[in-house]
Amino acid sequence: MAGAPLRVSGTVRILIAFVVQAQIVEGKEAEWEASWRRNAPGMKNNPGHHFRHLMRSTEDPSRYLIYGLWDSEEQLRTALAKDGAKKGIADFTALTVDGPHRVVYEMVATDEDIEV
Numbered sequence: 001m002a003g004a005p006l007r008v009s010g011t012v013r014i015l016i017a018f019v020v021q022a023q024i025v026e027g028k029e030a031e032w033e034a035s036w037r038r039n040a041p042g043m044k045n046n047p048g049h050h051f052r053h054l055m056r057s058t059e060d061p062s063r064y065l066i067y068g069l070w071d072s073e074e075q076l077r078t079a080l081a082k083d084g085a086k087k088g089i090a091d092f093t094a095l096t097v098d099g100p101h102r103v104v105y106e107m108v109a110t111d112e113d114i115e116v
Helices: 029-044 073-080 083-094
Strands: 006-008 011-013 016-024 049-056 063-070 096-106
Touching: 016 029, 016 073, 029 049, 029 063, 029 083, 063 073, 073 083, 073 096, 083 096
Parallel strands: none
Antiparallel strands: 006 011, 016 063, 016 096, 049 063
């Protein structure tokens, strides 16, 4: 992982954001959301997992974004390598016309400690 650890409230933290973007087959949005909900508990139970949010575009109701926060990229990749996660990814992919596109980001700054 590149860069120096981030200091948040006096504690050294390295956080990883996992972002997935996808455009869903027209008429399959409810099925895609249901699949996400079915797979959510399996992802939530992994070490290093903080949260995942399923978000829908306000401009295009067939475009979605999943945003999740993890302690490390290693923990994220371990979770994604499990059979349950692989099945969930296959289910998501079968319902998309574009994507899913996955990107992992390392946190380099935060405004949590900024006083205004």
